[in-house]
Amino acid sequence: xxxxxxxxxxxxxxxxxxxxxxxxxxxxxxxxxxxxxxxxxxxxxxxxxxxxxxxxxxxxxxxxxxxxxxxxxxxxxxxxxxxxxxxxxxxxxxxxxxxxxxxxxxxxxxxxxxxxxxxxxxxxxxxxxxxxxxxxxxxxxxxxxxxxxxxxxxxxxxxxxxxxxxxxxxxxxxxxxxxxxxxxxxxxxxxxxxxxxxxxxxxxxxxxxxxxxxxxxxxxxxxxxxxxxxxxxxxxxxxxxxxxxxxxxxxxxxxxxxxxxxxxxxxxxxxxx
Amino acid sequence: xxxxxxxxxxxxxxxxxxxxxxxxxxxxxxxxxxxxxxxxxxxxxxxxxxxxxxxxxxxxxxxxxxxxxxxxxxxxxxxxxxxxxxxxxxxxxxxxxxxxxxxxxxxxxxxxxxxxxxxxxxxxxxxxxxxxxxxxxxxxxxxxxxxxxxxxxxxxxxxxxxxxxxxxxxxxxxxxxxxxxxxxxxxxxxxxxxxxxxxxxxxxxxxxxxxxxxxxxxxxxxxxxxxxxxxxxxxxxxxxxxxxxxxxxxxxxxxxxxxxxxxxxxxxxxxxx
Numbered sequence: 224x225x226x227x228x229x230x231x232x233x234x235x236x237x238x239x240x241x242x243x244x245x246x247x248x249x250x251x252x253x254x255x256x257x258x259x260x261x262x263x264x265x266x267x268x269x270x271x272x273x274x275x276x277x278x279x280x281x282x283x284x285x286x287x288x289x290x291x292x293x294x295x296x297x298x299x300x301x302x303x304x305x306x307x308x309x310x311x312x313x314x315x316x317x318x319x320x321x322x323x324x325x326x327x328x329x330x331x332x333x334x335x336x337x338x339x340x341x342x343x344x345x346x347x348x349x350x351x352x353x354x355x356x357x358x359x360x361x362x363x364x365x366x367x368x369x370x371x372x373x374x375x376x377x378x379x380x381x382x383x384x385x386x387x388x389x390x391x392x393x394x395x396x397x398x399x400x401x402x403x404x405x406x407x408x409x410x411x412x413x414x415x416x417x418x419x420x421x422x423x424x425x426x427x428x429x430x431x432x433x434x435x436x437x438x439x440x441x442x443x444x445x446x447x448x449x450x451x452x453x454x455x456x457x458x459x460x461x462x463x464x465x466x467x468x469x470x471x472x473x474x475x476x477x478x479x480x481x482x483x484x485x486x487x488x489x490x491x492x493x494x495x496x
Numbered sequence: 497x498x499x500x501x502x503x504x505x506x507x508x509x510x511x512x513x514x515x516x517x518x519x520x521x522x523x524x525x526x527x528x529x530x531x532x533x534x535x536x537x538x539x540x541x542x543x544x545x546x547x548x549x550x551x552x553x554x555x556x557x558x559x560x561x562x563x564x565x566x567x568x569x570x571x572x573x574x575x576x577x578x579x580x581x582x583x584x585x586x587x588x589x590x591x592x593x594x595x596x597x598x599x600x601x602x603x604x605x606x607x608x609x610x611x612x613x614x615x616x617x618x619x620x621x622x623x624x625x626x627x628x629x630x631x632x633x634x635x636x637x638x639x640x641x642x643x644x645x646x647x648x649x650x651x652x653x654x655x656x657x658x659x660x661x662x663x664x665x666x667x668x669x670x671x672x673x674x675x676x677x678x679x680x681x682x683x684x685x686x687x688x689x690x691x692x693x694x695x696x697x698x699x700x701x702x703x704x705x706x707x708x709x710x711x712x713x714x715x716x717x718x719x720x721x722x723x724x725x726x727x728x729x730x731x732x733x734x735x736x737x738x739x740x741x742x743x744x745x746x747x748x749x750x751x752x753x754x755x756x757x758x759x760x761x762x763x764x765x766x767x768x769x
Contacts, residue, residue, distance in 0.1 A: 236545040240582075261609040261623070261716065266539040266548040272509040273601035274631045275539040275548040281623075309513075328546035336534040339720075341738075344663045345651045346670040350534070350554075358547045378618045382714075390617045390705050397619040419726040427728060432663050437735050438726040441655075441742060443534065447612075448715035448750065451757050453692040455700060458710045465614075465710060477721065484724050 228295055237358055237410035245414045251295035253413045254284045256355035258294065258380065260333035261445070265302060267310065267329045267361075278310065282331065283380040287369045300331060300357060300406040301364070301373040311402055314361045326360030329406060337483040339441040342420035343432055349420070351440060351483045355413040359406040373403045384464040417486040442480035446473050501568055510631055510683035518687045524568035526686045527557045529628035531567065531653065533606035534718070538575060540583065540602045540634075551583065555604065556653040560642045573604060573630060573679040574637070574646040584675055587634045599633030602679060610756040612714040615693035616705055622693070624713065624756045628686040632679040646676045657737040690759040715753035719746050 230248040231237065239246035247253070257263060263282040266275045280302045286292040287299070314327035338351035364370045374393065375386045393401065420438050427433075447469040450461050461469075503521040504510065512519035520526070530536060536555040539548045553575045559565040560572070587600035611624035637643045647666065648659045666674065693711050700706075720742040723734050734742075 236542065236547055236549070262607050262625075264537045264539075264550060264605050264607075266537075266550050266603065266605075268541050268546070268548055269509070273541070273596070274509055274603045275541055276509070277537060277539050277550075277603045277605040277629060279605065279607045279625070279627050323546070330539065330547045330550045332537050332539075332550040332552065334535050334537075334552045336718075339654055341655065341658070342662075342726075344666065344670065345647060345659060346666055346674060348651060348654060348658075348662075352535075352552070354552050356550060374618060378621060381612055381621060382614065385614065385621075386618060389615075389621075389709050390699055390702075393617065393619055397617065401619060419724075422728075426663055429663075433728065433730045436662050437723075437731045437738060438729045439724050440726070441723045441738075442721035444719060444721070445609075446717060446719045448717070448753060450710075450714045451692075451712050451754075453615075453711040453713070455695075455706065456711045457706045462710050465714075469714060480721060481724075 229297065231408070231411040234358070234410040237356070237412050239412050239414055242414065245416050247413045247415060248411070249413070250297070252415070253355045253357065253411045254294040254298060256335065256353050256413055257282060257300065257331070257333050257357065258284055260335065263302070263331050263333045265329050265331055267313065267327055269309070269313075276310070281377055281381065282333075283377050285373075285376045287372055290372070298408070300359065300408060301376060302361065302404040302406060303374070303377045303401070310361075310404070311363055314363055314404060324360045324407065326362040326407065329359060329361045331357040331359070331406065336443045337417065337480045338443050340416075340420045341441065342438055343422045343426040343429075343436050347420060347422050347426075349416060351417050351480075353413065353415045353483075355411065357406070357408050357411040359408040361404045361406045364403040364405050367398065369405075370398065370401075370403050373405070374401065377403070382465060383468045388462065388464060417483040419484070440484040442477075442484050444476040444480040446476065502570065504681070504684040507631070507683040510629070510685050512685050512687055515687065518689055520686045520688060521684070522686070523570065523684075525688070526628045526630065526684045527567040527571060529608065529626050529686055530555060530573065530604070530606050530630065531557055533608065536575070536604050536606045538602050538604055540586065540600055542582070542586075549583070554650055554654065555606075556650050558646075558649045560645055563645070571681070573632065573681060574649060575634065575677040575679060576647070576650045576674070583634075583677070584636055587636055587677060597633045597680065599635040599680065602632060602634045604630040604632070604679065609716045610690065610753045611716050613689075613693045614714065615711055616695045616699040616702075616709050620693060620695050620699075622689060624690050624753075626686065626688045626756075628684065630679070630681050630684040632681040634677045634679045637676040637678050640671065643671065643674075643676050646678070647674065650676070655738060656741045661735065661737060690756040692757070713757040715750075715757050717749035717753040719749065
């Protein structure tokens, strides 16, 4: 982690214009949101349709060149999931135009909902959330060592330490059939809302209203249930690394939602929506 | 609900090409995924950037003309959230070209992760998930009656019955400051994966491997915590409609994750990824 915390440069397409008091460009905060998301949404423009394509994928940020880098450092995003031949073909192209970097321009979005924020009026209702967007250029990983490293990074993002607790390394056919995309990040931003609801003065001083409407936060988080063995599982009990991961992730998710519910934001002059 | 279940027509941009045994075009299934998502991801192309814009928004499907319509019917998507002046301006345009419908072409994506699917090899790992994509044209809602109806629809999607338990109707300034987008849907698809892991024969018959690697599903779902009153809340207890909603939604989410973990898919010839 650098001594001073790094920020992504603001680009016209990455600058948060609404509620900019909720915006952050901090690498650490953005990478943290991405790396704790089960899925990220990958969007890109396709030549023959007015609609962007959006694919849910598993993504994890890391540095192949400096594996010890932490979330606050400059990192690449590695993507795995439903990689259509289309996205692979598109990401092999590009870079011919000297002004544009190689690869497919993609937008990556991930959000955590931390709470329902219930105020006196529908207009002031909100969510507590942490939402990140990254912009970058995706290319397929072709180097075998990097691909293997990325596969381990991604597998261990699903369950910590899972990789070495499975049959590895992948065989030739598995390496062949698996596609990993590497995204060089150009810009990014995040928006974070936390804390209790806030209402307009007129409503907040209306005693009859206050006596009628419940206001507060309903915390929201993701939870892992008890692991369910497969029909062909032969282990008598859930292994330690898995049990601890389930327990630890659940505790962290619950704590985060509660922490966000209590964390007051800077005062602001207008209502939420 | 129609007697025969409706499907979205397959368009070149909406057809699922990979794992098409997991695909569905059923309005009911797609609308159900959207309507139970805390957030949807809205993506659209912008003229001066190679990167699509992606915004997390609150979305709910319904029919203003036929409010009694259910999830299996033809519905519109109403969106609320971080509506930048940019998306509003873009969605006021369009339709000039007679070949294109009015409004901004947008892609809407929502996913539920129902479980981590842990198999013998990293390559066969997967998620249980329900993932939907809709394609349509977004225009701002200008009719006051429809806007009010949509605001109620969206508010009650956050907490059932919340609307009439707040200060309504919104005043003139609130109506003015709130933007609702209506999306006419052109096409849509969903992908669903459920059931236990499956492994290649070679691995599944390897006794040493089976004795070493735990396989199965870790169910995943979203959970609401105990509601936390705001500093200015004056109600002694959580109102019935809210307590029941929290309880009911949690039970439904947990049941769904467990049900998806147990629900076997059609057999398939290849490994997961």
